[in-house]
Amino acid sequence: MYPMTDQKTDEQQPAAEAEEAENFEPLTASYERLRHSTDSAELSEFARRPLPDRSDQAAFSRATALLEAVAGNRHTPVEDRVFLATTMPFPNVLVKLSEDPEPSVRQAVAANEDDKNWLVGRLTKDPVPAVRDHALRNKRTSWKMRLEGAQDPNADAETLDYLGVLGTELEEGAPAVLASMVRRAVALNPHTSAQMLQKLADDPSPEVRHAVAQRQ
Structure with a gap:
């Protein structure tokens, strides 16, 4: 016979799953909410949140798609946009950041060696010298x-x-x-x-x- 604690957990499991399903937000709704959010704290938390394991393909794809919305939102703090530009390997996120009005963000994209060569090539033409220089020193150029x-x-x-x-x-x-x-x-x-x-x-x-x- 199972201990009472395990039995209680088993009984609560369907209720927990039902609550999770009820609170689940569709991808398009989450994307639009984050894209238009003015809550810098929420955006910062999402930018720094560890990605799901790649083995959970659905969750991983969802997270990377939503990072695009966070990256393109100017209410996301500059330091978090620089963090994403430095660490992300995903083209959809980096393209958003390569168009950022803040030069330090574009510079971080230019130095990111996970860039596609066409994206680095675009940044070699940036109006800011520091961005161009980092792009030219990127091995992807x-x-x-x-x-x-x-x-x-x-x-x-x-x-x-x-x-x-x-x-x-x-x-x-x-x-x-x-x-x-x-x-x-x-x-x-x-x-x-x-x-x-x-x-x-x-x-x-x-x-x-x-x-x-x-x-x-």
Whole structure:
């Protein structure tokens, strides 16, 4: 015979399940409620709430869908939007955050290495230099975007220092021709530091060394 405590739990189980079903909010209703909520505390709590285990596919999908609503709500505190932009791997959430009016949020998206390359590419064109720079230093950025970044006369020296060693000190297995084109563009960029130019003067690629010589 089972203990009384277990029997009581078994008897209460159907009632608990019925109450849970009665209080369950459809996904579309929850999404709209969170999307339009002005309750910053509720939005912050949801942003920081651990996701369900992936084995519970329905609950996991629901939670990630609702995070999109939280990410797109400007009443969600900035620090929580930055947290989501930094930690989330989900494209639907990151796309919302990539359009955020707060540059620090877009910068966090730009640095997120779970981004899709097209999303990082979009952020290499951001009007805020810090966002562009983080996007260009993201390993997800395409070589086309890296080349355009290296050619940008507004690129800062720190970003050019990063682009100037692609294929040599960083990403040594990178496509040689593409990496060389990026380093050559760095050599020709007016914002490239003297230290980087000195390093590029000894580059293994003749095209890069020739570009440095053109600067002298």
